[in-house]
Amino acid sequence: MKTEILRIVKRSILLAGLLAIGTSCSAFAQNKTIGFKPGAVFSEGRVVGNMLFVAGLKGHPATGTLADLDMSAQTALALGAVKNVVEEAGFKMTDIVSVNVYLVDINDIDKMNEVYKKLMPDPKPTRVTVEVGHIRSGGRIEISCIAIKQ
Numbered sequence: 001m002k003t004e005i006l007r008i009v010k011r012s013i014l015l016a017g018l019l020a021i022g023t024s025c026s027a028f029a030q031n032k033t034i035g036f037k038p039g040a041v042f043s044e045g046r047v048v049g050n051m052l053f054v055a056g057l058k059g060h061p062a063t064g065t066l067a068d069l070d071m072s073a074q075t076a077l078a079l080g081a082v083k084n085v086v087e088e089a090g091f092k093m094t095d096i097v098s099v100n101v102y103l104v105d106i107n108d109i110d111k112m113n114e115v116y117k118k119l120m121p122d123p124k125p126t127r128v129t130v131e132v133g134h135i136r137s138g139g140r141i142e143i144s145c146i147a148i149k150q
Helices: 002-024 071-088 106-119
Strands: 032-034 045-048 051-057 096-103 126-131 141-148
Touching: 045 071, 051 071, 071 106, 071 141, 096 106, 106 126
Parallel strands: 096 126
Antiparallel strands: 032 045, 045 051, 051 141, 096 141
C-alpha cells in the first residue's frame, strides 16, 4: 500500500513538472498546428508553448510506394518527415527529447538503428521501439516524437 502511494505521488510530481515546462515557457513558440490538411483526421505536429508533438510519420517516396522500399529507405523517409515537421515548427532536431518507433517486424530493428544512428543527432533522445500489427500504405515503420525548446 505504501509503495503504491509513493508511486502515485512520484507520477503526480512528474506530471506537474511536465505541465509546468509546457506552459511556463510560452514565449518560445506560439501555439500552432503543422501539416494539417482540411478534411484530415490528424495534424502532423502541434506546438503548445515550448513543446512540439509530432504525429506518427512514415514519409512518402518520390516514386512508387512504401511497400517497394526496404527498411533503411523507409526509416530515412520517416526521419525526413519528422525533420520537416520539426523545422517547420521552428524547432531543431536536437530539441527532440522523446521518440516512439513503431515497426511492423521487430526483426527490422538493426536495419532501422543503422539509419537512426546516422540521422538522429547526439545526444540521442529517449526512445521506445515496439512491434505493431499493421501500418497503412505498405509502411513498415512510423516515428512520433516530442521536442522541447530550452
